[in-house]
Amino acid sequence: MATISSLLADRVTLRVRSVDRLFLQGYVPRLQTQGQVIRFLLDRGFPIPSPTVLGKMGRAYVEAINRFVAEREIPVVRFVKGDVKEEIAREHFKRAEQEGRFGVVMVGIAQEKTSVWRGWREGGSDGHPHFEYRRQSVFPNNYYFYIRDPDWGPAFIKTVAYAPFSVWLYLNGNEWANRQAAQQGIAFTALDNGFAACENEDALAEICVSLSAADVRAFFDRWHATLPSPFTVEDRQRGYGYELAFGQLEISDTRMFDRPAAGRAWFERTLPDQLTPGRPDKVAIVFACKVQRNTPGRFHTKIFNAGVEPAIQIHYRASKVSSTSRKAGALRTETTVNDTRDFGIGRMLTDANWDALINIGHQINQRLLHHQLEACQCAPDATTLHRVVPTRPRLALRRAAHNGAARLPVLLPAHLRRTDEPLTTRTDRRAHPRLWPAPDDLRPAPPQTQRIHPAHPPHPALPAHR
Numbered sequence: 001m002a003t004i005s006s007l008l009a010d011r012v013t014l015r016v017r018s019v020d021r022l023f024l025q026g027y028v029p030r031l032q033t034q035g036q037v038i039r040f041l042l043d044r045g046f047p048i049p050s051p052t053v054l055g056k057m058g059r060a061y062v063e064a065i066n067r068f069v070a071e072r073e074i075p076v077v078r079f080v081k082g083d084v085k086e087e088i089a090r091e092h093f094k095r096a097e098q099e100g101r102f103g104v105v106m107v108g109i110a111q112e113k114t115s116v117w118r119g120w121r122e123g124g125s126d127g128h129p130h131f132e133y134r135r136q137s138v139f140p141n142n143y144y145f146y147i148r149d150p151d152w153g154p155a156f157i158k159t160v161a162y163a164p165f166s167v168w169l170y171l172n173g174n175e176w177a178n179r180q181a182a183q184q185g186i187a188f189t190a191l192d193n194g195f196a197a198c199e200n201e202d203a204l205a206e207i208c209v210s211l212s213a214a215d216v217r218a219f220f221d222r223w224h225a226t227l228p229s230p231f232t233v234e235d236r237q238r239g240y241g242y243e244l245a246f247g248q249l250e251i252s253d254t255r256m257f258d259r260p261a262a263g264r265a266w267f268e269r270t271l272p273d274q275l276t277p278g279r280p281d282k283v284a285i286v287f288a289c290k291v292q293r294n295t296p297g298r299f300h301t302k303i304f305n306a307g308v309e310p311a312i313q314i315h316y317r318a319s320k321v322s323s324t325s326r327k328a329g330a331l332r333t334e335t336t337v338n339d340t341r342d343f344g345i346g347r348m349l350t351d352a353n354w355d356a357l358i359n360i361g362h363q364i365n366q367r368l369l370h371h372q373l374e375a376c377q378c379a380p381d382a383t384t385l386h387r388v389v390p391t392r393p394r395l396a397l398r399r400a401a402h403n404g405a406a407r408l409p410v411l412l413p414a415h416l417r418r419t420d421e422p423l424t425t426r427t428d429r430r431a432h433p434r435l436w437p438a439p440d441d442l443r444p445a446p447p448q449t450q451r452i453h454p455a456h457p458p459h460p461a462l463p464a465h466r
Helices: 004-010 034-043 051-072 085-099 173-183 201-210 213-226 233-237 260-273 280-286 351-375 382-388 399-406 425-431
Strands: 012-027 076-078 103-111 114-124 129-138 141-149 153-160 167-172 188-191 194-198 243-257 301-306 309-316 319-325 330-337
Touching: 004 012, 012 173, 012 194, 012 201, 012 213, 012 351, 034 051, 034 129, 051 103, 051 114, 085 103, 085 141, 085 153, 141 213, 153 173, 153 213, 167 173, 167 213, 173 188, 173 194, 173 201, 194 201, 194 243, 194 330, 213 243, 213 351, 243 351, 319 351, 330 351
Parallel strands: 076 103
Antiparallel strands: 012 167, 012 243, 103 141, 114 129, 141 153, 153 167, 188 194, 243 330, 301 309, 309 319, 319 330
16 A cells, blocks of 8 residues: 555656745835824925825825726726635636736725824914824725736736825746746646646756745836836935835645545545644644744644645644645645744845745745654554564453553554444454453452441430420
8 A cells, every 4th residue: 555655756746846925015114104204295395294195195196097097998896895806807817818918907996904194183383283193994995906927927916095005916936937937948737826747847946946036026116117106206216115025925845646546645644643733842843943832823733625625734823834635636735924023034025035934935844744754654554553463372461451452443543543444342353353362361350348337426316405
C-alpha cells in the first residue's frame, strides 16, 4: 500500500513554489495626522483649513472618475449586499480576453466601511475659525477599477473619494508567472490559479523566484498615472505621494500528482492524524515562533471540505498555513500572512521585507509538510502490529491488563486501524488471538472479604415533654 512519503516521491510530476495572492494598501504618509491635514490644505493655498475644502476635492475626484468612464465606455456595476464581486468581474475579464483587450474592463461601486478624516469647527472667531479633524468610520462609495494588465493579468485597484484618499491593490503572483512563461515561449498547461504541467520546470522556477517588490511598484506607478487621482501634479511634487504596505501575502507550494486519485489518496492517509498541529506546542514548531501564555490569537486546527476539496488550516495570531487538495490532483501548501508583525517584519513594501516574508513562507510550508510526514509514520496498523508481536509463552495477566489488551486495537489512530473490521470484542479477539490470553492463563482474583463495621452505640433516649 502506498504511503504519503511514496506518493510524494513517486507520483509528483511538477512542483511550483511561488507567490500567490497579494493585497496591499496605498497611503499618503503626509496625511496621517491632524496637523498634516491642515498643512496640506494650507499648501493648497487655502488660508482657512476648512473641511469643506476636502469635500470639494472629493466631489472633483468623483467627477473625474465619471469622465474617465464615459470617455472609454467602461461598464459600471453597482454592487449590492450579497454580490460576489469576483464572479461579476470574471465575466468582464473573460470578454476582454476574447477580444484581446487590455486596460480597465469594469468599474464597480460599493458602499463599504472606511476610516476617513472628518472635520468640524472648534472655537475661534468668524474671521479666523478653528477646526478639529478626527478619523471616523463611515460608509462612502468605494470605486473598484478592474484591470487586465499585460504582465499581471486580472487585478484591481480600489479607491475612495474621502481624505486621506487611501487605495487598495490586488495582484496575483501565479498570474504574473503565467504571463511571463508565455512571453518566454515556455509551453505549459494552466491550472486554476497555478500550473498543471510545464515542459521546463527549472525555467518556471526561475520565473517564480524573479518576482520582486519592484515589479509590484512598477504596476502601481503605471496605473496610478493612468487612472484619475485626487492629487494634482503640484501635490505630488510637494511630496503627497503614495507608499505601499502589505495587507495580505500568500506564499504557496503546489505539487501536481500524475493523476487525481493519487492526490485524494494522499489526503485520505493524512487527514486522520492532523487534529493536533494547531496546539500551541505544535504551532511553535511549524511557525518557528515562541508561543507564550500572553501570545494573542486563537490556536486551533481546522479541517473542512470546501465543496469536494478537503483542507487543513493551522492558525497563528493573524496568520495561517493551510494544506489543500485540488480537483485536478494537486496538493497546495500555502502560508497566508495577514500581519507581517507576527514575524517581526515591517509592513512597508521594501525589497528587504519582501525577501524576508517569502523565505518565511516557504520555510513554514516545508515544516508543515515535514510534520505531516512524521505524524503518519508513528506506528504500524493492527495487522502489522499482530505480525511483529513476539511469540512468547502465555503470561499470567490480571483482569485489568486483560481489559487493556482488549482495547488496544481501538486506541490505535484511525488511519492505522484496519477499516474493514468492526471494533467489537468478539471480532478483535478472533483477529488478534495473541492479545487475549486463554481463560486458564488468568490468575484467580483474590477473594474479597467483606469489611465488618463495629456497631454504633445506642443513642440515649430523649427526655419526655411534660
